[in-house]
Amino acid sequence: MVTMFLMHDHPGWEITADNPAPVRAVDSRNGSAALLNASARPEVFRLPAGACAALPPPLAAALRDLGPVARFRTPSLWDAIATAIIRQVIRAGQARLQHQRLRTAHGPAVATERGPVHALPSPQTILEMTDDDFAALGMTFKARPLRNAAAAYLDHSPKWAELPPGRLVEELQTVPRIGPWTAGAATADFTHDWSLYPYGDLAVRTWAATAAPDHPWPADEHGFAAHWRALTGEHVGVLTLFTLALGAHHAGAPAPSPPPRS
Structure with a gap:
């Protein structure tokens, strides 16, 4: 039987000791939220023959030992952009905490047996939040880039939705406070084109x-x-992607967030 590693690297996944089965709420594009869980179908990635040939042998062996890697593509471009912005500068644990606080305080909820599970707030909600709202969440530093992204998303999302992944990375960088790291991470999360992830x-x-x-x-x-x-x-x-999965597998949590940059 082939084992498969399912990644839960996105900070929107909720995992608790009482409820270890991960669940996640995502934007359903109409101001509400939909549930993403193990009953949905993730995308499965496999290493092509010869893909590891030039890697250092210990790394090649570690990646092969993972077996197939499964991951849920983030279905909302807005979610992918906002999540990448939240991950800017700070460590993974802090990003996960901020993500959870923002969702719980201002995002739409899905009722589940384990209680409500929240998605990120919509772009409209982000623009309605006050400076005090962001400060109460410990996210004052994130207010401007999130507002910039929300306004740009409302203006340009129909155009962005039609762009090929490489062009999307370029277009996202026209938004103030979105640089190469954020644009690449968001696009990889949304499209599953991991050649665009900032692999450095x-x-x-x-x-x-x-x-x-x-x-x-x-x-x-x-x-x-x-x-x-x-x-x-x-x-x-x-x-x-497999190297990120390796980190998530061994750490039991997402790999470290990037150093300061946008």
């Missing part, structure tokens, strides 16, 4: 080095990204 970030560097500590990984982001691209070639997307 701390998460990929951390788990690659954890699996293959004796390999001479470049310490800086740009040097690592160039080296990673050379090692992974045409398989950069799936190998990046």
Whole structure:
């Protein structure tokens, strides 16, 4: 029997000791929320033959040992953008906490047996929130980029929905306070094109080095990204996703958030 690792890296997943089965509410595009759980169908990723050939052997073995990796694509572009903004600068645990606070305080809910599960607030709700609302959540620093993104999403989402992933990354960067990291992370989350994920970030560097500590990984982001691209070639997307999955698998939680950037 082939085992499969199901990623719950998105900070919208709710997992508690009393209710260990992860559930997540997502925007249903009409101001309400829909439930995403194990009964839905995630996308399943497998390593192509020869994909790991150029990787350091310990990392290659660790990625192969994962077996197939399953992940739910975020069905709402707004959710993907807002989540990437929340993840800017801060560590994964803090991002998860802020995400949960924002959802619970201002997002639409789905009733479940375990109680209400909240999705992120809509762009309209974000624009209606006051400075005091953001301060009460400990998210003053996130107010401006979230408002910028909400206004841009309301203006441009029909156009964005028609763009191929690479162009979407470019268009998102026209929004103030959305830079290459945020645009790439949001687009990968929304489209599952992981070749667009900012693979030089701390998460990929951390788990690659954890699996293959004796390999001479470049310490800086740009040097690592160039080296990673050379090692992974045409398989950069799936190998990046598997490396993130490796971190989530061993940590029992999402991999580290990126260093300060937008």
